[in-house]
Amino acid sequence: MEQVTIVGRGALGILYGHALTQCLGPDKVTFLAEGERLNRLRQEEAWCNGEPCQFQVTDHLEGPAQLLLFAVKAPDLEEAMELAAPYVGEETVILSLLNGVTSEEALSQTFGPEKVLYAVAQGMDAVREGSRLTYTHGGTLFLGLPEEDYFDRGEKLEAAYALLSQMDLEVVKEADILHRMWCKFMLNVGVNQVCAAYGCPYGGVQAPGPARDAMVAAMDEARKVGACQGVLVTQKDRTAYLAVVDGLNPEALPSMAQDVLAHRKTEVEAFAGQVIQLAEFYGMAVPVNRDLYEKLQAIETNW
Incomplete structure (x- = not known):
């Protein structure tokens, strides 16, 4: 495995696309797009x-993708899967860099679970303005499989x-990628949503007050539905992730x-x-x- 195809050129697309281009060379990394987005990505040079x-952008691959990374936002996943579908072959390995806990399931239903690995991108402090990305911490990319892997994906994990x-x-x-996914989900449910809804930076949830209280309570609700799904995210986990927020x-x-x-x-x-x-399902x-x-x-309605 030596070729990487990326769908999505937001913050994570630029972050990992640039890092992969630097180590593999620009001829080994390709961004897949079509229509107006293709024209825009070709015209707007990305900076990291x-x-x-040095990004290649195309609407056509000569053969099946080898390693296919989805780096779009959750609302755009369906369209991204339709775009990539003609280039998913029997040996294609798929990774989702999306937030949340549902993209692997969606990709598995569309392309087959035997092709899909699990991934969590965590800890980066990337800021994107247009096609320019800046960061001081690149974070960590966690790769893994569920403890019970019924689809013999071990070799694909090693290759990726x-x-x-x-x-x-x-x-x-x-080793426990589902726990890692739900920990990040808990974090995003809290800090991402509260800062967006309250219109505040990290400092707004680092200090005691209504915003921090809402963040912690939202995280606890995510923990509870996770437990119903069979993934135990503990109070110790919550404390550790709050410490991460407080250090930003x-x-x-x-x-x-x-x-x-x-x-x-x-x-x-x-x-x-x-x-x-999930809460409605579990009452x-x-x-x-x-x-x-x-x-x-x-x-969003008022924009």
Whole structure:
């Protein structure tokens, strides 16, 4: 495995695309797009930490993708899968860099679970303005499989890890990837949504007050629905992730708050929407996530 195809050139697309281009060479990394987006990506040069990115952008691959990375936002996944479908072959390995806990299931239903690995991109402080990305911490890319892997994906995991670990970014094989996914989901449900809904940077949830209280309560609701799904995210996990939030630049904005400022569609359906859906299925009350859902829907409606 030596070729990488990426769908999506947002923050994570630029971050990993640039890192992969630097280690593999620009001829080994291709961004897939079509129509107006293809023209825009070709015209707008991407930059990463002040360096121009040598990105190839095309609407056609000569053969099946080898490693296919989805780096879009949750609302755009369906369209991205339709775009990539003609280039998914029997040996294609698929990774989702999306937030939330449902994209692997969607990809598995569309392309077959035997092709899909699990991934969590966590800890980066990337800020995107247009096609320019800046960051001081590139974070960690966790790769893994469920403990019970019925689809013999071990060799595919090793191949993807061997390729991706060539990047100048941390890549880790995670033994309990579902726990890692739900921990990040809990974090996003809290900090991303509250900063977006309350219009505040990280500093707004680092100090005691209504915003922090809402963040912690939203995280606890996510933990509870996760437990019903069979993934136990503990209070110790919550404390550890709150410490991560408290160590971030208080003036910086999480991605969802950046989306609100840029009037981009948010991932509220993947966060509060998913918590609410699971809560209804299990007969649970999640008032904080319902409130955040209504606030964020109202913000989007008023653009």
